[in-house]
Amino acid sequence: MFEDKQLEEIKAGKERFKASVDKTLAKNPERKEKFTTSGGIPLERLYTPDDINCLDYAKDIGFPGEYPYVRGVQPTMFRGRFWTMRMYAGFATAKASNERYRQLLASGGTGLSVAFDLPTQIGYDSDHPMAKGEVGKVGVAIDSLADMEILFGGIDLSKVTTSMTINAPAGVLLAMYIAVAEKNGINPESLGGTIQNDILKEYIARGTYIFPPKPSMRLITDIFEFCGTKVPKWNTISISGYHIREAGSTAIQEVAFTLADGIAYVDAAIKKGQDPNVFGKRLSFFFNSHNDFIEEVAKFRAARKVWARIMKERFGVTEKSAQMLRFHTQTAGCTLTAQQPMNNIVRVAIQTMAAVSGGTQSLHTNSLDEALALPSDESVRVALCTQQIVANESGITNFVDPFAGSYAVESLTKQIEDGAWEYIKKIDDLGGMLAAIERGYPQQHIQDSAYDYQRSIESGDRIVVGVNKYHIEEDDSARKLLRVDETVGKNQEAELRKMREGRDNVKVKDTLEDIRKAAQGEENLMPKILDAVRVYATEGEICGVLREVFGEYKENVVL
Amino acid sequence: MADKIRVVVAKPGLDGHDRGAKVIARAFRDAGMEVIYTGLRQTPEQIVETAIQEDADAIGISILSGAHEHYFKAIEDLLKEKNAADIILFGGGVIPESDIPRLVEIGAGAIFGPGTTTTTCIDWLKAEVAKKKK
Numbered sequence: 001m002f003e004d005k006q007l008e009e010i011k012a013g014k015e016r017f018k019a020s021v022d023k024t025l026a027k028n029p030e031r032k033e034k035f036t037t038s039g040g041i042p043l044e045r046l047y048t049p050d051d052i053n054c055l056d057y058a059k060d061i062g063f064p065g066e067y068p069y070v071r072g073v074q075p076t077m078f079r080g081r082f083w084t085m086r087m088y089a090g091f092a093t094a095k096a097s098n099e100r101y102r103q104l105l106a107s108g109g110t111g112l113s114v115a116f117d118l119p120t121q122i123g124y125d126s127d128h129p130m131a132k133g134e135v136g137k138v139g140v141a142i143d144s145l146a147d148m149e150i151l152f153g154g155i156d157l158s159k160v161t162t163s164m165t166i167n168a169p170a171g172v173l174l175a176m177y178i179a180v181a182e183k184n185g186i187n188p189e190s191l192g193g194t195i196q197n198d199i200l201k202e203y204i205a206r207g208t209y210i211f212p213p214k215p216s217m218r219l220i221t222d223i224f225e226f227c228g229t230k231v232p233k234w235n236t237i238s239i240s241g242y243h244i245r246e247a248g249s250t251a252i253q254e255v256a257f258t259l260a261d262g263i264a265y266v267d268a269a270i271k272k273g274q275d276p277n278v279f280g281k282r283l284s285f286f287f288n289s290h291n292d293f294i295e296e297v298a299k300f301r302a303a304r305k306v307w308a309r310i311m312k313e314r315f316g317v318t319e320k321s322a323q324m325l326r327f328h329t330q331t332a333g334c335t336l337t338a339q340q341p342m343n344n345i346v347r348v349a350i351q352t353m354a355a356v357s358g359g360t361q362s363l364h365t366n367s368l369d370e371a372l373a374l375p376s377d378e379s380v381r382v383a384l385c386t387q388q389i390v391a392n393e394s395g396i397t398n399f400v401d402p403f404a405g406s407y408a409v410e411s412l413t414k415q416i417e418d419g420a421w422e423y424i425k426k427i428d429d430l431g432g433m434l435a436a437i438e439r440g441y442p443q444q445h446i447q448d449s450a451y452d453y454q455r456s457i458e459s460g461d462r463i464v465v466g467v468n469k470y471h472i473e474e475d476d477s478a479r480k481l482l483r484v485d486e487t488v489g490k491n492q493e494a495e496l497r498k499m500r501e502g503r504d505n506v507k508v509k510d511t512l513e514d515i516r517k518a519a520q521g522e523e524n525l526m527p528k529i530l531d532a533v534r535v536y537a538t539e540g541e542i543c544g545v546l547r548e549v550f551g552e553y554k555e556n557v558v559l
Numbered sequence: 560m561a562d563k564i565r566v567v568v569a570k571p572g573l574d575g576h577d578r579g580a581k582v583i584a585r586a587f588r589d590a591g592m593e594v595i596y597t598g599l600r601q602t603p604e605q606i607v608e609t610a611i612q613e614d615a616d617a618i619g620i621s622i623l624s625g626a627h628e629h630y631f632k633a634i635e636d637l638l639k640e641k642n643a644a645d646i647i648l649f650g651g652g653v654i655p656e657s658d659i660p661r662l663v664e665i666g667a668g669a670i671f672g673p674g675t676t677t678t679t680c681i682d683w684l685k686a687e688v689a690k691k692k693k
Contacts (some may be wrong), residue, residue, distance in 0.1 A: 118572070118573035118574065118624055119573065121573075122573050124573075130572075130573065130600075130602075131573075132629060133626035133628075134572055134573050134574075134624060134631060136624045137624050137625040137626055138574075138624050138625060154578025195644075202575070206575050206600050207574070207575020207576070207577060208573070208575050246576075246578070247577070247578050248582075249577050278689075301675065327635075334578070336673075337673065337674055338672050338673040338674055339674050371653065371673045371674075372655050372656075373653065373655050374651065375626070445693065447581050447585075449587075450578050450582055450587050451581075451582055452583065454582050454586075457676075458676050458677060458678060460570065461679075466673075467674045472661070476656070477656070477657065480560075481655050481657075485623060555598045555599055555600075557583055557596060557597075557598040559581060559588075559594075559596050
């Protein structure tokens with residue numbers, strides 16, 4: 001990247017500099033003997049052109065909107081338009097969540113993001129014994145199309161895009177969304193949004209799996225195929241590193257395991273005869289934005305580069321938009337502290353700056369009280385305003401990829417890229433991600449990192465303000481926390497009972513039998529699921545049939 | 560070795576957040592305890608059954624889904640029903656401080672919230688087991 005003569009001078013300068021630093025160190029040693037990123041990447045004292053000389057600007061960095069997309073997926077980035085400010089929300093009943101969505105849209109939120117409760121995420125109706133105590137707790141309870149109609153009441157689905165955090169039963173919830181749109185006269189072809197639909201990270205880190213890997217992968221490729229023709233603007237999967245990072249991984253592991261999951265999905269769809277130039281355009285990603293600002297900016301840049309290379313070189317993809325890694329970001333829940341929760345506003349602001357500097361397509365900002373409970377209305381407002389302030393006041397949105405060319409950022413980008421390739425190679429050697437999960441490989445690495453992280457806090461190597469340093473006793477008992485009480489579950493059960501009595505149960509039975517037959521064969525399941533949700537078959541009934549045919553996944557416990 | 564503390568670390572219900580459970584399980588193990596980690600999706604019946612069969616001194620449960628009151632009560636009721644109320648029950652997770660008195664009333668020995676060190680949990684458990692064995 002630099003002329004030989006220039007480099008010689010820089011190298012000589014570095015020698016001279018080192019000698020003078022040694023003198024300084026003799027008098028004033030540095031704070032630590034070793035400096036690393038949050039994820040453990042060793043850091044140099046000073047980065048100079050010498051550190052990035054191995055990069056060829058045109059080939060390795062390039063221009064925004066062009067391969068390998070290090071500098072972003074659009075030519076103008078946030079000078080064109082801001083990212084989508086998409087706040088993840090949902091709790092209690094469809095009615096309560098609908099109210100919060102309307103409020104978020106009214107205060108400038110530009111997309112919806114639905115949080116479902118655990119029974120919904122795991123394919124149980126609200127009256128199932130396993131659902132006891134969990135209904136409406138971490139998200140909204142959805143049993144049938146009737147709940148979904150209330151959830152999106154008064155919201156024009158042709159105008160907003162909706163992201164749904166749903167994995168194992170993603171097809172069922174997508175079918176319900178399509179059915180609501182149809183009832184409102186909206187053509188599914190015009191619907192925009194995302195389903196998470198990423199089962200591999202559920203096995204690795206998040207835990208809301210239902211079926212074993214093989215039928216789960218089939219459900220995913222069925223959705224790819226179905227949406228390709230029927231809901232072409234829908235992002236059919238959000239391949240997620242977020243939860244891998246939350247479970248304790250390093251930044252490099254987050255990139256590596258996420259992209260290795262991506263490879264497994266592309267492989268599976270190609271095996272079904274699908275064209276990666278087509279379905280590749282609808283793959284989206286989801287990353288975490290942690291505290292280590294520089295490392296995070298580098299991480300997003302590196303992820304784009306590695307994925308572009310995977311798609312182009314490994315899968316021969318020529319369509320530009322199928323080479324691009326487009327991603328959603330959420331600030332890191334695991335960095336929030338229960339102690340002095342107001343400090344979390346600052347953490348979220350730093351993480352927001354990192355996500356924006358790294359070129360995210362959409363962002364959820366966590367609320368200050370989330371280490372205590374689900375966020376209150378007021379704390380959600382502050383979180384959304386944090387994005388608005390970064391967008392409108394910080395000035396960084398006037399630049400495209402503002403940290404490019406920083407010797408430190410470019411060096412770290414390269415290190416994360418190299419580190420990710422190393423893991424991806426190891427996973428290939430193990431026989432791909434499915435085989436690696438079977439052996440507990442990613443799980444073990446994530447756990448080791450999580451344990452190291454905790455130990456570094458306890459030893460004081462890692463400072464968490466208000467927790468292991470600068471701790472102040474604070475009376476936080478006046479804080480208003482959001483609570484979901486037990487009447488929510490009881491009411492939801494009563495509504496469900498009423499709904500079951502009022503529907504055409506013969507039709508329900510027939511459509512469920514059609515699903516069973518399709519599941520036993522090779523036919524695409526999505527049209528059958530859509531028929532069933534239209535006649536108000538419940539999520540638990542549909543998943544129940546699939547459980548009978550596919551069986552259930554049993555966790556490979558690694559400790 | 561008969562003196563080794565035996566502790567079941569469990570994830571009740573549908574919550575998939577197992578980072579804390581796994582970290583504390585490893586810390587207990589590194590502190591010389593015998594740890595039985597159940598994995599995800601355990602019913603209260605399964606957890607109590609495991610604890611009785613493993614002759615455990617204690618059960619630690621981790622809940623981040625907000626369903627803590629339900630699970631503490633269900634597990635404590637079962638322990639009493641099976642004449643195993645001498646097994647120490649404790650837990651952690653995302654649990655509002657104002658809920659802790661209620662959980663203690665149900666029978667929780669201690670609730671460790673976010674930011675607690677593993678040493679705090681280890682020291683507490685050692686002291687509780689010692690008290691019980693006196």
